[in-house]
Amino acid sequence: MARAPIGRQQLLEAARAELLHSNGVVDLNALKRRSGLSTGALYHHFGSKAGLLVAIYEGYQAGLVAAIADDTIPAEGSWGVRERARTHNYVAYHFADPLAELLLDRISMEPEVAELEAGAIGRIIDSAAENIRRGQSRGEISAAVDADLAGACIIGALRHGIARQLGRDPRPSIETTTDQLWAFIAAALGL
Structure with a gap:
């Protein structure tokens, strides 16, 4: 072993x-x-020290991907019900990690971490776009929505919205933050 x-x-x-x-x-x-x-x-x-920061970010990112994976949300229900649950998991993960605020702000500016983050965000955007397409194929999201553009806008809003919420004093609750972010996502997709 x-x-x-x-x-x-x-x-x-x-x-x-x-x-x-x-x-x-x-x-x-x-x-x-x-x-x-x-x-x-x-x-x-x-x-190097940069390699250490990259390893910390990789661990954080792996945890995020696991927290929002399909097997963490209800299998039943509408697209909106499932994706609101995924949004809740996204928020809860960030709120639970004491380093999240720093990772989304100061540490993400380190060149090696910024490059890693860009790739990670690109993969999450691609997953979001594919997920929106699934909602469109089920007739729950208008076919007029550009899935790639919507996925990029939603993931960008989530990433920067969470960073703002983490920096607030007092910090809003997980539920309040989830409700506010989900309202934005639902409006953007015409749900």
Whole structure:
């Protein structure tokens, strides 16, 4: 049975904690203190500080994809009922991750993370467009809606809308945020 590389998870956890503590900045000396590992361990596991940030973002993105996957929403019901549930999962995932606000704001500006995020968002937009086409084929969304454009607009609105909500003080509830985002999506699709 293969073991996880020694120190990799320790570095990821220490980096997440350091990002929260320092508002999105990872200082290598602070990371060494927090993790109890050397800078060499960081380079061994991630190649660079940017590689560490990419690994953190990849974990976040994988969790998001799992949280909004088809098997997480009701199999029965109209397209709108299912997609409102998916919107709720999207919001709940972001609200549950203490790093979400930083990942959507400061950390996403790092060039390596920005490139990764662009690809991830592109895949989610493609999935949204295909999902809209399924709603159109079922007669629940007008065929006049451009699925590709609507998918891009909806995912962009979700991503930036969530980032705004996460930064509010006090932060609105998951239900309030879901209701507001779903109202936008439903209006955009003429539901």
